[in-house]
Amino acid sequence: MDWTAFALTLKLAFWTCVLILPIAVVLARWLAWRRFTGKSFVEALVMLPLVLPPTVLGFYLLVGFSPESRLGAFVATLLGEPLVFTFAGILVASIIINLPFAVQPIQRAFEAIAPNVREAAFVSGLSPIETMRRVEIPLAWPGIASAFALVFAHTLGEFGVILMIGGSIPGETRVMSIAIYDGVQAFRTADAAVMSAVLLAFSFAAIVMVHMLARRRSDAHAH
Amino acid sequence: MPMPTKPAPLLVTLQQAGQIPLDVEITCNPGELLALVGPSGSGKTTVLRSIAGLYRPAAGRIVSGDQVWFDAAAGTMVSPQARATGLVFQDYALFPHLTALENVKLAARHLDEPLRTAQAAGLLARVNLDGLEARTPDQLSGGERQRVALARALARDPKVLLLDEPFSAVDRTTRERLKVELSTLHRSLEIPIILVTHDLQEAEALADRIAILHKGRTLQSGPPDDVRLRPVSALVARLMGQTNIFEGEVEQVSKARSSGRIRWRERVVHAATTGRFTRGERVTWLIPADYVVLKETSPSAGKGQVEKLPGKVIDFTGLGEMTLLTIRIGTDAADVLRLTIATREARLLKPGSNVTVSLLAEGIHLMPSEN
Known part of the structure; x- marks a missing residue:
């Protein structure tokens, strides 16, 4: 059991969740309520990582974040280190690839809020920010929790994109799934088996949680 | 606690062409209940939404006392938050995650505690809901939800009370009881009240004055008996339910x-x-x-x-x-x-x-x- 990889995986999943949720809430709320031209295009773009082979996304990120590219050089001077083969790099990649998992459930939750409930809040004197804090977020909460669980579980198992942009640097980019792969490659099958079982348990728990939240949400809307 | 402001009349003129045509002229005095009557699609709800600040018509003016809430010519459009209207939505639009008391308290944020809770509890008692403060909307009957919506609409001490078909979502027995309650409440409120309805009997029973709306136009307004017995046109007569x-x-x-x-x-x-x-x-x-x-x-x-x-x-x-x-x-x-x-x-x-x-x-x- 590679404890360093285990800790790194949890760290990546935690920071992905923390950073992706505000982005996803803003994006999902925008997609749920605004009508604008090109909305389908934006939605398709958000959903793209769902069908795109992770290695393809990893390839583009590798090229884009490489210090030899303009974007990569700019980011490297900004952060003091390049985004390739670093924890920051796999974190950015993880956020991008997890966007559909975060945006979808939150968008559905916002769409389920009746427009006149927001209007009732406005007429009751609540500013848009107060309305979001006291009405929208509490009502969308099951969707946000679902997104959290899905993103967490999905990040635990992320492999292709991390291998492409991060490689397998212990303590920096070698997460559990890569440690499992390395273990199998080096004939440390017992190690790989333990780590696989841990990932399986975590993923299963996350999916159970998503289902429980979904049921609570549909119960709440049945009335 | 802010000083209670003097009740002010509400003056509304709205004009608009296009998909939702409007040609509306209504006034409502403090303590007066004006019923805005018309068939579905006549623009009644749009008029209410315009007064509440949820809809911006192309032209017109909405004035409450000395406050201009909307003036298309001057480019004035006061936000719904700043207008202080109380609006009872047709389906009530209660906050489903909050209890009855919390629903009302959320609209009374102009008051500090403990006045806020006192205001909310007092209003719930006034609409005969004492004892049900801790229930959430899904634990309330249709009539009880309507009462919570009414209490919430009154919680911010509004300058005008707007009721959008408030009796349409309840059964007949409840409707009759709610009408009596509204009638009693009306006598104790010193603000303009505008009731939107397609139900003539409801309008005649509750209103001090009726305004007939047809395809976005106010055709006639006056005391119910005036409009019923002295309609200005055969169209108004028919809209008032006359057949002879x-x-x-x-x-x-x-x-x-x-x-x-x-x-x-x-x-x-x-x-x-x-x-x-x-x-x-x-x-x-x-x-x-x-x-x-x-x-x-x-x-x-x-x-x-x-x-x-x-x-x-x-x-x-x-x-x-x-x-x-x-x-x-x-x-x-x-x-x-x-x-x-x-x-x-x-x-x-x-x-x-x-x-x-x-x-x-x-x-x-x-x-x-x-x-």
Whole structure:
């Protein structure tokens, strides 16, 4: 059991969740309520990582974040280190690839809020920010929790994109799934088996949680 | 606690072309309940949403006392938050995740604790919901939800109360009880109240004044009896539920214009007043059902100014204790009168019964000819 990889995986999943949720809430709320031209295009773009082979996304990120590219050089001077083969790099990649998992459930939750409930809040004197804090977020909460669980579980198992942009640097980019792969490659099958079982348990728990939240949400809307 | 502001009248003029046409002019005084009546699609809800600040019409002005809430010409559009209106939505739009008390408290944020809780609890008691403060909307009946919505609308001490079909989502028994409660509440509120409804009986029972809205236009406003008995046009008469509307010609006008005669096909009808219409003019005239007196064909009693017209009962519609009668006058199928009589009396009649009807002269009202 590679404890360093285990800790790194949890760290990546935690920071992905923390950073992706505000982005996803803003994006999902925008997609749920605004009508604008090109909305389908934006939605398709958000959903793209769902069908795109992770290695393809990893390839583009590798090229884009490489210090030899303009974007990569700019980011490297900004952060003091390049985004390739670093924890920051796999974190950015993880956020991008997890966007559909975060945006979808939150968008559905916002769409389920009746427009006149927001209007009732406005007429009751609540500013848009107060309305979001006291009405929208509490009502969308099951969707946000679902997104959290899905993103967490999905990040635990992320492999292709991390291998492409991060490689397998212990303590920096070698997460559990890569440690499992390395273990199998080096004939440390017992190690790989333990780590696989841990990932399986975590993923299963996350999916159970998503289902429980979904049921609570549909119960709440049945009335 | 902020000083209670002096109740102010509400003045609304709205104009707009396009998909939702508007040509609205209404005023509502403090303590007055104005019913905005019209069929669905007439723009009633849009008018309410405009007053609340949720909809921006193309042109017009909305003024509450000395506060201009909307002025298209000056580019003024005050936000719903800053307008202080109380709006009861048609489906109530309660905050589903909050209890009844929290729903009301959230609209009373202009008050600090403990005044806020006191205000909310006081309003819930005022709408007869004491004891149910801790329930969430899904644990309340339709009528109770409506009461929470009403309490929430009053929580911010609004300058105007807006009610959008507030009785449409509850059963009939509850509706009657809520109407009585609203009537009581109305007497204790010193702000303008605007009630949107398609239900004429509701409007006549509750309103001090009625404004008739049709395709976004206010056609007439006034006390319920004025609009019902003295509609400015046949369209308003029909929208007020009148069915006894006929074409005729002014045959004679007395010198003082205090009375006259109308020719209705081969018959003559006496009118107590002919208004601005002159002799020989084509008119559309109305006899409200409660000004039609029914007599069975028998030696008739009383002889006066009133024509006695022979007719035949062609249809009955039971309405519980009242029965709606359709009576054909003469032979023309278009000349039918409708009136309600007590069901007890209707039992003496049967389809085909010959009857005599009298049209009371003071009920006859003349309007411009529709043709």
